[in-house]
Amino acid sequence: MPTLPDDFAPHPARDASLRSMEAVEAADRHGWLALFAPAARVEDPIGESPLDPTGLGHAGPEAIGAFWDTVIGPNQVRFSIRESWAAGPEVANVGRISTTMADGLVVHTDGVFTYRVDDDGKLVALRAYWEMGRLVIEAPAG
Numbered sequence: 629m630p631t632l633p634d635d636f637a638p639h640p641a642r643d644a645s646l647r648s649m650e651a652v653e654a655a656d657r658h659g660w661l662a663l664f665a666p667a668a669r670v671e672d673p674i675g676e677s678p679l680d681p682t683g684l685g686h687a688g689p690e691a692i693g694a695f696w697d698t699v700i701g702p703n704q705v706r707f708s709i710r711e712s713w714a715a716g717p718e719v720a721n722v723g724r725i726s727t728t729m730a731d732g733l734v735v736h737t738d739g740v741f742t743y744r745v746d747d748d749g750k751l752v753a754l755r756a757y758w759e760m761g762r763l764v765i766e767a768p769a770g
Contacts, residue, residue: 732769
């Protein structure tokens with residue numbers, strides 16, 4: 629279960645963000661993909677990066693599924709949210725994502741993670757504001 633602030637009150641986008649985090653932590657690919665509208669886009673991080681060389685994001689079910697398969701699926705991911713700000717159909721969660729790679733390396737990503745939903749509560753945008761140069765890396769124990 630993600631670590632959440634005490635004031636993580638119900639809101640359509642906040643609720644979708646929680647379902648997303650729970651699915652990722654549970655390694656539930658099918659459940660995570662089911663949260664997205666057909667025309668959704670994932671930008672994690674926003675802009676060009678080794679995870680998205682074009683900087684255009686991962687749009688549609690196939691591209692979002694491929695993002696899962698290469699970035700999320702092979703790893704153990706945990707969320708710790710310090711603050712959450714909801715407005716309109718969106719929420720911005722401020723916190724840390726800790727990713728443990730298969731070799732035991734842990735990458736801590738501090739950032740702002742935004743989620744926008746449509747009228748049906750489906751995710752239409754997941755955007756992550758974080759910087760490669762500010763990642764915190766922990767070597768495997770031992």
